[in-house]
Amino acid sequence: MADPAVMISKAEILKMLAELMKDATVFAPASNGKKLDYMPVRNVEDIVFGDDIPYKSPKEIFFPRTEKIITFKDGDAEAEISTEKYVLFGARPCDLEALDIMRKVFTEGRFKDPFFEERYNNTLIIGVGCVDKKPGCFCDERETDMGYSDKCDLFLGAQGAEDYFQALHLSEKGRETLGRYIDGLRTFQNTGHEFKPAHTLSIDATEEELFDKIDWESLVETCQGCGMCTYICPTCHCFGFKDVDEGGCASRYRNWDSCMFPKFTLHASGHNPREERHERYRQRFAHKYLYVKKNFGAVACTGCGRCVRACPAGVNIKAIAEKIGEDLQ
Amino acid sequence: MIYEEMTNNIRSVCEKLLNSNDVEVIVAYRGGGVEGMQIPYFAKTPEDVQNIEWGDRCYQNIAPYVHGLSKKVGILAKPCDARILTQYITEQQIKRDDVYIIGVDCVGMVDENGDPRPGCPDCMVRKPPIYDEYIKDDRVDSLDLSPPASEDGGLEANFERFRKEIDKCIMCYACRQACYGCYCKTCFIDRDLPDWQPAEIDAGTKMTFHMGRTMHLAGRCVECGACEASCESGVNVRYIIKEVTKFIEDEYGYSAGMDPEQVPALLVNKFDDREVGFLGGETHG
């Protein structure tokens, strides 16, 4: 664990967030009326603490569901790059690790994505540790420490007795924020935090083996292809463009797309490289467990368990990864 | 206890069926879902049958799996699944002879917390309308069924409620994918000639999608609740289709999925149709 750590109370955190709200949009776990989500909150009382993990990931703060990226005005094209200031509060370690994978994909490839990057740079990220796993969570199998992640500006260790958190600053931005809003910091003797993954769930195979040795059709026969897993997943990042003429001013929108839909890869000629549902599921799985690992050095699944809980057909990516591991033996 | 007994009955029917080679696969449920949920299962051998489970958490509609299947299938059909199969037959999506229906009574399903699943409390059909084999649950005979109250609160309140609901919607299309009736090869919202594809995902786009879907399901909804249950965002726009369903029942005397011989309301063309709801048509009532 990084040093130094301090203890701060929940009341102090809320006070700090109320201050931050004055010139930034604060996203924090709150109810959308029915489910817990990372919502833009205007009142700190709406923030929900505890171990219930928001039903969808915070990725849309950086990579929105729908986003106008280009406007064509006066015969010229202009980029619409966000300059808004954001605070993301309460992101779980699984979401922080996932966000870092997304950051790599969008900024460490051969091109930088300025829309993502600007939002990322303009956001103060405050993580919070988990104490208990929710049914479906498999963070420890995926080598994600539910108690800690350093992929943020400020990290709050799980809520302890009397509503105190261990706070660690992990960036200049985080240090400065703590110094500005928290009075009389009490230093805290860092006792260290050890994390031992239960067992590592990863796929050690070539692309060829994964395609040829696995009976994908029967493995995911109950998948209904609804694609919800891709929408709530913290690392899924496929998208498409849509251009419209909005009364003389044309715009280009970037919207999420999903590799689970047949239309995703459909060519104008009618040919579809991934025609069958199991081929599309294989793409989603292989992309997470092999392709991103090969290109960016990390498995793009942090074990948040969202897709496992949400799948109406009981398709369980953890069970599938385990089965594939066995079949490849 | 009841479910154990029913499960045993179901298993023996399925075992016989698979042994007879009359079907290649039986679509049913097994245990092992997250938080004790029972999940869809394809049994292919007589040995597989021991995995089949029936209980109060067999929520997922499994009838859509038989849509488009080219082999002979057996299916464990609770009433809403049996209604879906009936509807597929009337819409000429499947042939009656290609499915062997093990109908099963249903007192309603619950979620991981034991709360009723969407659609179940309002359900008026507790016995499967069609079946080849019937598994009875005596409890359904003593259920006190009353038709659900109208949720029509007047135009303005309706719109306000709708706006609040779609605010949560992220347009992931899970409701469409979960719906038995959304089997169009290309959904209208995915079409580019004419162009219905959404640009900005705003309230207008969401309204287009949900209203478009509602109209395409007019007189076809079997009230299974899959749209609401599948929504991770907690959106409920099911109350709208409920009103449309009631309208079709009142106006055309048609209830979806009850009778494989009856032609669906949307497939009937009558010259003396009052054309209620259409421009120039009469007013409902």
Place this chain on the structure above:
Amino acid sequence: MNDNPYLPLKAEIQEIIQETTSDLDVKTYRLKFAGDRKMEFMPGQFVELSVAGTGEAPFGFASNPLRNDTIDISIKRTGTLTDVIHALKEGDTVFVRGPFGNTFPVEKLEGNDILYIAGGIGLAPLRPLITYMLEDVNRSKYKKIQMLIAARSSKDFIYFREYEEWRGMKDTEVTLTIDNEEEGWNENVGFPHNLVAEMTFDMNKTYAVLCGPPIMIKFVSQKLIEMGMSLDRIYTTLEMRMTCGVGNCGKCNIGHKYVCVDGPVFNLAELGEMPDEY
């Protein structure tokens, strides 16, 4: 290219050249960037071309990379966007992002004979490589250049105005073929894979570069392999839904590769290592 790979440059259609005279309508658009900007590119690369308010799609460069005051893009009319493009006139504005993708390995090909096999509009993405090699500064780096250009009918050839010039160059041969007999047609009739069998080339000193309909690529590759050409000497260029061009949107993802950044140019040995999802 600017810092934002998503921000297109404005370009004016300087000239529209009608290529085919059949119903397979292909036109070449000669584009000039606003403010006399130039787009540096190499053979094999592509652009994302859009018409404001209509949409965007990937198209290969079709002109000589050494003469980039303007760029050529050849477009066959096939759908919504290409319909709109075909209705544009000289002087109209389009938007262009790029260049994207990898390039034909021009240096690796040096010192070798080159066999081009193109079908229909498949000649378009090869034209930058052909014209690059035929430039005076480069011509001596490559040995014999043979081109087998196929089209459905005599009216479906693109860039036909240039064939005589190419034929007039030293060590350069152009063979034309069409699918069916036509009156007044004095050149070959038949599919390229049959004609390839009759051509003579040194298997170990020749690189083949193919582009055309998938079925043509399949049969020609099979024939070349049968004739003894090694897989790494056969190059082609893949067509996928390359939406973003920067390796992020996921639509052209095959295995860990993205056709828009790792391709579109691959040799058959490379393709053989990739999952069959194209």
